[in-house]
Amino acid sequence: MKHPDDDPELFHRLEAEMAADQGADVVDLDKARTAREPAPTIPAPEPEPADPDTPVMVDQPAPAATGPGYLGRLAGARRRPVVPVWLKSVTELRTAAAWVARHYAHAAGYHALRAPVYAARLTFQAPAGAAKFVEGTMRWVADREGEPVRLAAVRREDAAEYLKLSRQRDGRVRLRTLVAVLAMFVGLGLALALYVLAPDWLQAVSVGAVVLALGAVGRKADAPVVHRALELPKATKLTSDIILRALGALGIPAINQAQAKGRDGFEFTAPITRDGPGWRAEGNLPYGVTVTDIIERRERLASGLRRPLGCVWPEAVPDEHTGHLVLWVGDQDMSRASQPAWPLLKSGQVDLFKPVAYGTDQRGRWVAVGLMYIAGVIGAIPRMGKTFLLRLLLLIAALDPRAELHTYDMKGTGDLDPVGNSVGYRHAAGDDDEPVQYALDDFRALREELRRRTKVIRSLPRDICPESKVTSALADKRSLGLHPIVAGVDECQVLFEHPEHGKEFEEIITDLVKRGPATGIVVLLATQRPDAKSLPTGISANASARWCLKVMGQLENDMVLGTSAYKRGVRATMFAWGDKGIHYFVGEGSDARIVRSVYVDAGGAEAIAARARRVREKAGLLAGHALGEAPEPTTAAYDLLADILAVVPAEEAKAWSETIVARLADLRPEVYDGWDPDALAAALKPHGVSTIQVGRRVNGKVVNRRGVDRRHITTAIAERDGKRDVG
Numbered sequence: 001m002k003h004p005d006d007d008p009e010l011f012h013r014l015e016a017e018m019a020a021d022q023g024a025d026v027v028d029l030d031k032a033r034t035a036r037e038p039a040p041t042i043p044a045p046e047p048e049p050a051d052p053d054t055p056v057m058v059d060q061p062a063p064a065a066t067g068p069g070y071l072g073r074l075a076g077a078r079r080r081p082v083v084p085v086w087l088k089s090v091t092e093l094r095t096a097a098a099w100v101a102r103h104y105a106h107a108a109g110y111h112a113l114r115a116p117v118y119a120a121r122l123t124f125q126a127p128a129g130a131a132k133f134v135e136g137t138m139r140w141v142a143d144r145e146g147e148p149v150r151l152a153a154v155r156r157e158d159a160a161e162y163l164k165l166s167r168q169r170d171g172r173v174r175l176r177t178l179v180a181v182l183a184m185f186v187g188l189g190l191a192l193a194l195y196v197l198a199p200d201w202l203q204a205v206s207v208g209a210v211v212l213a214l215g216a217v218g219r220k221a222d223a224p225v226v227h228r229a230l231e232l233p234k235a236t237k238l239t240s241d242i243i244l245r246a247l248g249a250l251g252i253p254a255i256n257q258a259q260a261k262g263r264d265g266f267e268f269t270a271p272i273t274r275d276g277p278g279w280r281a282e283g284n285l286p287y288g289v290t291v292t293d294i295i296e297r298r299e300r301l302a303s304g305l306r307r308p309l310g311c312v313w314p315e316a317v318p319d320e321h322t323g324h325l326v327l328w329v330g331d332q333d334m335s336r337a338s339q340p341a342w343p344l345l346k347s348g349q350v351d352l353f354k355p356v357a358y359g360t361d362q363r364g365r366w367v368a369v370g371l372m373y374i375a376g377v378i379g380a381i382p383r384m385g386k387t388f389l390l391r392l393l394l395l396i397a398a399l400d401p402r403a404e405l406h407t408y409d410m411k412g413t414g415d416l417d418p419v420g421n422s423v424g425y426r427h428a429a430g431d432d433d434e435p436v437q438y439a440l441d442d443f444r445a446l447r448e449e450l451r452r453r454t455k456v457i458r459s460l461p462r463d464i465c466p467e468s469k470v471t472s473a474l475a476d477k478r479s480l481g482l483h484p485i486v487a488g489v490d491e492c493q494v495l496f497e498h499p500e501h502g503k504e505f506e507e508i509i510t511d512l513v514k515r516g517p518a519t520g521i522v523v524l525l526a527t528q529r530p531d532a533k534s535l536p537t538g539i540s541a542n543a544s545a546r547w548c549l550k551v552m553g554q555l556e557n558d559m560v561l562g563t564s565a566y567k568r569g570v571r572a573t574m575f576a577w578g579d580k581g582i583h584y585f586v587g588e589g590s591d592a593r594i595v596r597s598v599y600v601d602a603g604g605a606e607a608i609a610a611r612a613r614r615v616r617e618k619a620g621l622l623a624g625h626a627l628g629e630a631p632e633p634t635t636a637a638y639d640l641l642a643d644i645l646a647v648v649p650a651e652e653a654k655a656w657s658e659t660i661v662a663r664l665a666d667l668r669p670e671v672y673d674g675w676d677p678d679a680l681a682a683a684l685k686p687h688g689v690s691t692i693q694v695g696r697r698v699n700g701k702v703v704n705r706r707g708v709d710r711r712h713i714t715t716a717i718a719e720r721d722g723k724r725d726v727g
Contacts, residue, residue, distance in 0.1 A: 098341075111226065119208075121225045122215025129218025141176045143169045236306065238272055238279035238329050240264075246304025250297045254286040269324075276363030277337065278311070278330035285323040291316040292569040294325060308333045309576050313362050316569040318591045334362055334596055335579050342598040344608070349615065350399040352484050353472040358392060359585075359597040367595045369545070369587060371397055372484060373469065375513040375523045377540055379530035379560035380549030380572075385581040387415045387490050389547060389597050390526045391605055394419045397486040397522075398612040401619050402475050406446070406487040408439050410494035418602065422609035423616060425624030426631065431494045439489075440501050441631060443508045446487065446521065450512060451674045453519035456480055470520035485521045487512070492525040493534030503686040510538040511682055517544070530559040538685070549583040550575040561586055638671050640683055641717050648710050654694045656707040657681065677706055684708070687716045 111118075139145070146169055153162040194203055219225055236242070247266055248259050258265035268283040285291070294301060294314045302312040310333030315326045330337065339360055350356050355368035371393065380386040397403045398419055405427075407420040412430040420427025426442045428435035457468055465474060470482045489495065495505040512523050525543075527534050530551065540559055548560040550572055557566045557573055561584055565571075570592040572584050585595045600608065616622040623629060647663035648655050657677035664672035664680075675683075681691045694707030 114226075118225050119212065122212045122219070125215040125218040125225075126211045127214075127218070129214030129216065132217050133214065137180060141173065141180050143172045143176070146172070238281060238305075240268060240272065240281075242305060243272075243281055243327065246301055247294075249304040250294070250300050252289055252293060252297075254289045258286050266325075275328060276365065277332065278328055278363065281327045281329075283325060284321075285325055287323070290322040290569070291325050292322070292567070292571075295569050295571055295574055298574050305329060310334045310336065310579060313594060315594075322569075328362055330362055333578075334594075335582060337364070339596065339598070340364065340366075342600070344396070344399060345598075345600070345604065347611075348399070349401070350396055351472060352397060352400045352403055352486075353475070356396050358396060359581075359595040361596075362594055367585065367593060369393070369396075369585070371486065371522055372520070373517045374545040374587075375517060375539075375543045376525070376545035376547065377530075377535065377543040377560055378524065378526035378547040378549075379535070379551060379556060380528060380583070381551060382528050384549040384575075384579075385583075385597065386526050386528060386549055387411070387413075388581065388599070389549070389583070390488055390490055390524060391416055391419060392597055392600055393524055394486065394488045395600065395605060395608050395612075397484070398423045398609055399615075400484065401612070401615045401621050403484040403486055404624075406442060406485070408435070408487075408489045408495075410435070410439075410489065410491040415602075416488070416490060418605040418609045420625065422606070422613045423622070423626050425626070427625045431491075436495070436498060436501065438631070439495065440505065443487075443505065443512070445631075446485070447508050447511060449485070450516055450519055450521060453482060453521070454515070455674065456482065457519065469518040475520065482520050486524065487522070488524040488526075490526045491528065493527050493529050496534060496536060506536050506538070507683050507686045510536065510542075510686070511679070513539050513542050514682075530556045532559070535559055536686075544587075546586040547583050548572040548586075549581070550577070550579060561592065565592070638668060641687060641689075641713050641720075643667060643672075644708065644713050645710070645717070648708070648713075650710070652710065654692075654707055654709050656694055656696065656705045657691055658705070660708060680708075681706070687720070689713065689716050 146165065150162060150165045150169065153165055194206055198206070216225070244259070244264055244266060247255050255265040265286055266283050268281065270282045272279055272281045274280075285294070291314060295316075298312060298314060299309060301314065302309045305312055307329055311330040313328045313330070313334075315328065316322065317324050317326055343357060344350070353370075353372050355370045357366040357368050359367050361367055376393070378386055378390055394405060394407060394416065397405060404425045405419065405423055407416045407424045407427045409416040409420070409429040410431050414429055416427070417429065420429075426438075428438045453470075457465055457470070460474075460480075465471070470484075474480060474482045475484060495509075496502050498505065509523060509525075512521055516523060525535070525539065529535075530540075530548075546561050548557065551557050551560070552573065554566040554573070557571060558564065561570055561572065565586075566573075570584055570586075575582055581597045581599060583595060583597065584592050586592045613622065613626065616626075624631075643664055644660060647660060647667055657680050661672065661675040661677060661680050664675065677691075684691070689708070689712050691706045692709055693704050694709075695702050695704045697703075
């Protein structure tokens with residue numbers, strides 16, 4: 001037996017057993033001794049000098065799963081409609097069905113008229129067909145199709161195979177000869193039975209069928225008997241290779257660099273699919289390339305796609321980043337493609353409080369416009385369809401018998417006469433003094449009507465007028481006088497640039513544009529010079545509906561379509577000279593859309609206006625100019641600046657706006673009754689006068705309110721009179 005001093009493990013085990021018997025803790029002396037001794041210090045390695053060529057990692061290692069989870073991606077997904085859009089729209093379904101019916105009716109009529117020609121052609125080809133039939137029958141009986149195989153056996157000098165093939169041919173010839181003889185006797189017997197027993201009409205039909213069948217057999221491949229009833233447009237199928245080739249030809253460095261490195265330069269996010277009468281492609285451009293860059297090169301893109309310019313329509317997606325491109329390539333040029341018949345061309349009425357179709361998009365789908373609760377601006381260079389578009393909108397308004405139309409053709413060519421003379425409440429044409437004064441008196445009356453309507457709406461109970469604006473039900477109540485009023489002015493710059501009345505026109509129309517929509521008054525302005533002088537910013541900024549045909553620059557584009565529209569890729573400068581009637585439409589609460597308006601010529605406009613007149617006559621709603629009534633005497637002209645000087649004496653340097661409007665109402669109640677400080681500020685703005693803070697002491701305290709400095713009024717009058725003297 002070992003002694004504990006000789007065996008350390010035995011010593012520690014005995015020590016642990018003794019401690020366990022006495023209930024004490026066991027302490028490992030070796031471990032305790034090691035714990036009391038300090039651990040040796042190991043010097044830390046010195047950092048190696050940084051290599052300047054080594055890239056610095058700035059991104060932290062990301063976990064395997066990043067971004068939103070499956071449910072998050074599912075919540076942000078765009079759901080495709082269960083029911084197709086064309087099936088939801090009764091109008092589009094009716095239009096498609098009518099088109100299909102017209103197509104097949106045309107084809108049937110086309111071929112029915114040419115049926116005698118087809119029969120004559122087949123009759124002349126019948127002898128050749130009979131010869132081909134006899135020749136083919138004899139070749140079949142003689143087993144001529146097996147002759148090349150037998151000749152091949154002869155060339156190989158294979159006697160056994162040749163004898164085998166010859167015996168096979170002899171058997172076929174005997175069988176086929178028997179079949180041919182039986183068929184000949186049966187055919188002759190059937191022909192004899194028809195000749196003896198069948199009526200004459202059946203004999204004629206049978207002989208004709210045989211002749212036509214032989215003629216069909218005898219026709220030449222390069223001389224078809226029946227021609228197509230219509231010429232189908234030849235459009236190449238859009239593929240990814242074609243799109244990448246076209247994008248590479250645009251000269252955009254980022255795209256060219258990506259393609260040079262073997263990448264496509266365009267990331268398709270959806271399959272290329274048919275979308276109406278064309279193809280739709282969608283995807284992401286390279287980093288730093290925007291849809292605007294593509295739109296600027298639309299002509300080169302069309303060249304790369306080998307398609308007419310009117311077929312190629314690159315678009316931005318408002319809800320996506322600026323590099324997300326939607327490319328739609330039509331089968332036909334948009335300006336030349338057939339447009340479905342306008343539903344209102346021949347019949348129908350309109351409720352202006354509901355959207356009405358007025359044009360089609362690139363895909364041939366109807367686009368609707370709501371003419372209530374808006375003020376509209378139409379801009380374009382000359383000869384692009386601006387006046388026709390304004391006349392179309394006025395015709396739509398005319399088809400609502402409740403609407404009161406005020407039409408002004410300041411160009412003086414009579415384009416709006418079909419509407420104005422037939423149903424217009426007020427109508428004038430030309431830019432001389434008489435029509436301008438006529439328009440001024442009418443717009444003064446419209447502003448008074450605006451004030452009257454605001455009082456009527458304010459007095460109505462909430463259950464009848466809950467939203468404080470005119471509704472279709474209120475418009476039906478003639479006693480309230482809240483029927484729709486639509487004022488359309490072509491070449492509106494004539495009014496705003498008038499040397500004497502321009503400021504007043506701007507003041508009145510700005511007020512109508514801002515406050516008129518809620519009261520049922522709609523103003524539509526068209527101009528071929530969309531700049532700040534021809535189209536005041538107070539009007540263009542508050543127009544909720546905008547139609548922009550072709551313009552030449554960014555300034556004109558943004559004046560019509562809104563600030564920064566050009567930067568967002570909404571560019572009417574891309575329209576070609578042949579794109580008449582094609583425009584960008586920005587409606588209330590909707591994104592910019594490319595629309596081709598319905599073309600209604602002068603004759604069609606007169607027919608529609610005459611139909612609208614008959615409806616109004618039947619309802620007893622025809623009035624004003626269309627009925628031969630002259631305008632009622634209007635309020636005498638007034639000078640706002642002079643009136644302010646009259647009510648603010650010289651010793652009163654400044655006055656509150658509310659004090660001034662109260663005094664003006666006492667001076668001219670027929671003009672200023674109902675004005676408030678905001679109306680005064682709006683009326684002074686065209687004269688270059690702004691309201692200021694005016695402090696007055698009231699009950700010992702200084703009260704600041706908006707007011708007018710009398711010196712500003714005198715300065716404005718002096719500048720105005722000086723300009724008149726110079727003129």
